[in-house]
Amino acid sequence: xxxxxxxxxxxxxxxxxxxxxxxxxxxxxxxxxxxxxxxxxxxxxxxxxxxxxxxxxxxxxxxxxxxxxxxxxxxxxxxxxxxxxxxxxxxxxxxxxxxxxxxxxxxxxxxxxxxxxxxxxxxxxxxxxxxxxxxxxxxxxxxxxxxxxxxxxxxxxxxxxxxxxxxxxxxxxxxxxxxxxxxxxxxxxxxxxxxxxxxxxxxxxxxxxxxxxxxxxxxxxxxxxxxxxxxxxxxxxxxxxxxxxxxxxxxxxxxxxxxxxxxxxxxxxxxxxxxxxxxxxxxxxxxxxxxxxxxxxxxxxxxxxxxxxxxxxxxxxxxxxxxxxxxxxxxxxxxxxxxxxxxxxxxxxxxxxxxxxxxxxxxxxxxxxxxxxxxxxxxxxxxxxxxxxxxxxxxxxxxxxxxxxxxxxxxxxxxxxxxxxxxxxxxxxxxxxxxxxxxxxxxxxxxxxxxxxxxxxxxxxxxxxxxxxxxxxxxxxxxxxxxxxxxxxxxxxxxxxxxxxxxxxxxxxxxxxxxxxxxxxxxxxxxxxxxxxxxxxxxxxxxxxxxxxxxxxxxxxxxxxxxxxxxxxxxxxxxxxxxxxxxxxxxxxxxxxxxxxxxxxxxxxxxxxxxxxxxxxxxxxxxxxxxxxxxxxxxxxxxxxxxxxxxxxxxxxxxxxxxxxxxxxx
Ligand SMILES: Nc1ncnc2c1ncn2[C@@H]1O[C@H](COP(=O)(O)OP(=O)(O)OP(=O)(O)O)[C@@H](O)[C@H]1O
Ligand SMILES: [Mg+2]
Numbered sequence: 001x002x003x004x005x006x007x008x009x010x011x012x013x014x015x016x017x018x019x020x021x022x023x024x025x026x027x028x029x030x031x032x033x034x035x036x037x038x039x040x041x042x043x044x045x046x047x048x049x050x051x052x053x054x055x056x057x058x059x060x061x062x063x064x065x066x067x068x069x070x071x072x073x074x075x076x077x078x079x080x081x082x083x084x085x086x087x088x089x090x091x092x093x094x095x096x097x098x099x100x101x102x103x104x105x106x107x108x109x110x111x112x113x114x115x116x117x118x119x120x121x122x123x124x125x126x127x128x129x130x131x132x133x134x135x136x137x138x139x140x141x142x143x144x145x146x147x148x149x150x151x152x153x154x155x156x157x158x159x160x161x162x163x164x165x166x167x168x169x170x171x172x173x174x175x176x177x178x179x180x181x182x183x184x185x186x187x188x189x190x191x192x193x194x195x196x197x198x199x200x201x202x203x204x205x206x207x208x209x210x211x212x213x214x215x216x217x218x219x220x221x222x223x224x225x226x227x228x229x230x231x232x233x234x235x236x237x238x239x240x241x242x243x244x245x246x247x248x249x250x251x252x253x254x255x256x257x258x259x260x261x262x263x264x265x266x267x268x269x270x271x272x273x274x275x276x277x278x279x280x281x282x283x284x285x286x287x288x289x290x291x292x293x294x295x296x297x298x299x300x301x302x303x304x305x306x307x308x309x310x311x312x313x314x315x316x317x318x319x320x321x322x323x324x325x326x327x328x329x330x331x332x333x334x335x336x337x338x339x340x341x342x343x344x345x346x347x348x349x350x351x352x353x354x355x356x357x358x359x360x361x362x363x364x365x366x367x368x369x370x371x372x373x374x375x376x377x378x379x380x381x382x383x384x385x386x387x388x389x390x391x392x393x394x395x396x397x398x399x400x401x402x403x404x405x406x407x408x409x410x411x412x413x414x415x416x417x418x419x420x421x422x423x424x425x426x427x428x429x430x431x432x433x434x435x436x437x438x439x440x441x442x443x444x445x446x447x448x449x450x451x452x453x454x455x456x457x458x459x460x461x462x463x464x465x466x467x468x469x470x471x472x473x474x475x476x477x478x479x480x481x482x483x484x485x486x487x488x489x490x491x492x493x494x495x496x497x498x499x500x501x502x503x504x505x506x507x508x509x510x511x512x513x514x515x516x517x518x519x520x521x522x523x524x525x526x527x528x529x530x531x532x533x534x535x536x537x538x539x540x541x542x543x544x545x546x547x548x549x550x551x552x553x554x555x556x557x558x559x560x561x562x563x564x565x566x567x568x569x570x571x572x573x574x575x576x577x578x579x580x581x582x583x584x585x586x587x588x589x590x591x592x593x594x595x596x597x598x599x600x601x602x603x604x605x606x607x608x609x610x611x612x613x614x615x616x617x618x619x620x621x622x623x624x625x626x627x628x629x630x631x632x633x634x635x636x637x638x639x640x641x642x643x644x645x646x647x648x649x650x651x652x653x654x655x656x657x658x659x660x661x662x663x664x665x666x
Pocket of ligand 1: 551555556557585587588589598604606610611612613615616640
């Protein structure tokens with residue numbers, strides 16, 4: 001029984017409890033799901049944050065451009081309105097240009113212009129407010145001036161002013177525009193080390209006389225180099241001067257070519273990073289190819305999420321770059337925080353799921369463990385072991401079936417024990433009866449022999465017509481019958497060992513038939529012989545076995561009461577080790593009540609004259625000593641089948657084992 005549990009241990013050499021299997025299985029599923037979830041989640045979050053940041057700087061750049069252009073528009077308005085004023089026309093009319101000087105200086109100061117200069121209709125300077133001593137030079141080489149004189153309408157644009165021109169406009173401006181380049185990591189390579197020209201927001205407007213003839217041009221402008229008004233206004237408007245970890249979150253810059261000339265991007269020391277230059281890849285895309293740049297870029301000393309676009313002059317040629325950018329660090333931190341939060345939630349979720357699934361798995365595993373331990377107990381012989389599961393599901397159903405099975409097992413066990421005890425008692429009873437019968441028969445045998453002998457002697461002497469003869473005949477007949485009974489008893493009880501020789505069962509059966517078939521009792525009985533050919537020889541005592549067969553045949557004939565069919569059959573059983581001999585009659589059958597008593601000595605349903613009730617008891621004894629078995633099947637009113645099983649070699653002595661009696665009833 002213990003073997004039942006062994007396959008579990010043998011499989012792979014190690015035992016993996018079902019608990020571990022279930023939990024590991026769940027863990028795998030959960031782990032796979034959460035890894036997929038985390039990888040994609042983190043990816044989506046990162047992409048989303050980057051996209052958000054880029055969208056923001058794109059908008060910031062738009063705002064920055066508006067601020068820049070509004071400054072230019074303002075200068076244009078100031079110059080245009082001033083050029084239209086009467087005091088200028090009057091100055092030209094009177095020929096005394098100097099009389100306009102005071103008002104022009106006032107306008108320049110009030111509007112915060114760096115230059116405000118008046119020329120004649122050909123571009124020769126008549127009055128220069130920023131550097132009054134220098135006049136007479138021609139400004140016609142300036143593309144803006146050229147276009148205004150040509151079109152005779154006010155225009156404004158960002159333009160490059162050369163170092164010499166700046167020197168003429170004002171030495172202070174020339175100095176303000178001058179940069180010696182400062183190298184930073186990632187900065188674009190450039191062979192030059194300095195720059196003298198400047199980037200200027202400039203507007204020019206024609207001056208007409210009262211007859212609307214062009215008499216001069218007024219131009220004014222603001223030098224953007226080292227002038228941080230615009231970039232600071234962008235920073236303030238767009239980023240509200242918000243700081244992150246000691247640094248400005250948002251920054252703006254104006255480049256002249258690739259040089260930062262106006263910026264609030266700080267150097268390491270916190271000063272404005274003017275004089276530093278742009279990164280190569282950004283320069284190529286924005287300045288050379290003329291496209292916007294939106295993305296991360298290394299700006300001076302930090303990574304920023306940036307937006308750049310070209311600044312163009314009046315001829316639409318790229319001359320500078322406008323930049324806005326936010327510190328990437330802030331977005332990285334947001335990203336990191338979001339990812340951490342996300343990961344924490346996922347991990348907590350995984351743990352909670354794991355705990356919940358563990359609890360659920362216990363619902364299944366605890367009952368299984370109970371079942372296992374109970375079945376072990378059962379296997380070890382504790383038939384009272386029961387499983388107690390009240391889960392209201394299949395487990396409870398299983399437990400109930402298991403308990404029912406255990407109960408059935410216990411009942412079967414009890415029945416077996418009871419049966420065994422009964423059998424032992426029966427065989428003890430048989431033995432006692434046998435011994436008693438043997439000693440009685442033995443004691444009676446001698447006196448009976450005397451009665452038989454003398455009654456027959458008396459019969460011989462009594463003449464036929466003597467009236468006492470009938471009585472003596474009765475005495476002799478009854479004495480013969482007593483003799484028969486005594487012989488039967490002696491046969492039954494005598495522990496005569498069978499003298500076994502290899503014999504053919506079919507031959508013995510044929511012998512039996514030839515002995516009985518001429519008897520009156522068999523006249524109306526049809527005998528059918530179904531013998532298996534080539535039946536192997538069986539080691540038996542032929543005369544004893546013949547007696548068994550005769551008993552069964554005569555019983556069958558008596559049961560059929562002179563009419564019916566007796567079928568005899570022999571065969572080798574499927575194992576090839578036992579010969580089966582079958583006697584089937586169509587007699588009155590055996591009642592269930594009588595079934596169990598058939599083999600008891602002196603059990604008979606026949607009257608005194610016909611049966612002693614020893615036939616089957618003797619047969620049983622003989623078959624037993626051949627290690628065989630007798631079984632009966634019967635149906636009342638239909639007939640009876642006796643089967644005698646004889647092992648091919650029944651020589652091995654084994655008195656322990658009772659011969660088997662099998663009884664079946666329909
Ligand atoms: N083939 C059978 N059909 C019906 N009943 C049978 C058959 N064989 C035996 N019996 C029943 O079993 C009883 C016992 O049989 P058993 O051979 O031991 O004794 P008996 O035939 O009555 O007497 P004896 O054989 O000693 O002359 C019979 O009395 C009969 O009731
Ligand atoms: Mg009999």
